Amino acid sequence: MSAPTLNPTYQACSIKRTRRSKSEVTDLKQVIYDIVEADQPMTVRQIFYQLVQRGLIEKSEAQYQQTVVRLLTSMRVAGELPFAWIVDHSRRRLVTSTYTSMTQAVEDTARFYRKSALREAPAYVEIWVEKDALSGIMWDVTSVYDVPLLSSKGMPSLTFLHTTAEQMKIEWRYRDRPTYLYQFGDHDPTGALIPKTIEARLREFCPDVEFTMERVALTEAQITEYRLPTRPTKREGNRHAKGFEGESVELDALHPRTLKAMVTEVIERHIPAAALTALRVAEESEREHLRAWGARFSAGGAA
Template sequence: MEERHRSLYRIVQSMKPMTVRQVFYQATVAGVVDKSEAGYSKVQTDLVTMRRVGNLPYGWLADNTRWQRKPETFVSIQQALEQTAKFYRKALWAGAAAYVEIWLEKDALSGVVFPITSQYDVPLMVSRGYASLSFLHSAAEYIGSLDAPTFIYHLGDYDPSGVNAGEKIEETLREFAPRANISFQRIAVTQEQIKGWALPSRPTKQSDSRAKGFSETSVELDAIPPDALRELVRASVEIHLPADQLEKLQIAEQSERDILSSWVQKAGEGSSPRMP
């Protein structure tokens, strides 16, 4: 068991943040556990034990399926201004020639790819399989209001339901925003990735009404290594940005954040802040 714990630690350390299911798939690839329910149970139990005894940082595992709603409040105007200065972000895509969204089938994986979508100021749309009509209508309304072309990149399981869910998203968005210029591309999981990366598979559920004519094997999105998943998202976004645009924006952003911080300091000292 100690050797298994060491192996799991190395996997998570090199690919964090990961979901428990992603750890399981990488553990099967490395031969740490069998690709079975018993193997998944071992990984799940081991990760709980390792975190509880302090051998694995809690923050290395992502879980965005459970969350709370609470308004952000402050003890003073000073604190509110300090928070504004600290988290100030410039709009990376203001005036850009394209609008980009990343659509993700699984809520559990949102914590894995959000560091990239957040860095590039791109919306992460979590559909949870088949997206609701209300969610699609809201998304289409915004897309339809834009002058720039929209590029949507979808990540989902390679199984009858996962593939069909992506097709339904594209179909419904085009229906609700008929005049919008929409480019829709499935970037994971693809047949090329399954073969090229030797991704762990499972038999396709024949009980699924969409299984007829589909491949005998299916592959979960979780089977793609987290770093590869994040790189897919990064590469898809970067092709729509001019070279060095992010770096230039971050420099300007830091400069403006410093200006905001100086205003906060002056306000705290009782001085009247002036525009630079």
């Protein structure tokens, strides 16, 4: 189905108004379509912040629920917006992988065969993100380089941290390479504390391992540079708020393209694009060998 027709003179209606006219709703739907089409897939929260930055809606939970969520629901149900353009990684769908034959299994193996770009790198790298909702956006980058993406869902658990510590020990003791951890999170009391907690625990678990912990986003400089919308910092009952100054900003407010570029930049410090290209050429050659073996297997009637 084609996109809605946009009135190029569309202006944000007054934030005090409780209802938009039919024409204003049509125009807003077109803006939403254009935003998502340019950088899909996106989360609902990311679309919300893009509309806020354009001055089309106010930054409030009411506008998030009653305007953004409502319109995205109606647009997808009506076929005006592809479902695949909106991602929700806060909910999981678990399905067992099965095959109808051994031939199909070989074909799938060839299709998904990957050589590890990270294994060939001089350092072990992990990307950490505070919000699971953004993991799909960042996975678009980390999966290309075969770099692990860890969603802490807020403050990471002790078990989650111990798993990384054990991997770091293996990398240092048996592969003689250091670890680099790059963390992305909200600019708020808890978000600012998360990377400090990660580093403190990992140094406790593996004091002899060489590693670097870096908070990539969000920083105050980025908030200023990208003119990100802020919100009042929750202080009452928040034990993490002591010592945190200023207002808070959600990582979701970053444009998806900007977020992906930041992830790419830190990974390519260790896995250059040229090295990745050479690896993928070798990978395709080996994939063809698998396909040829599968064809001979099928021709022999063993399937």
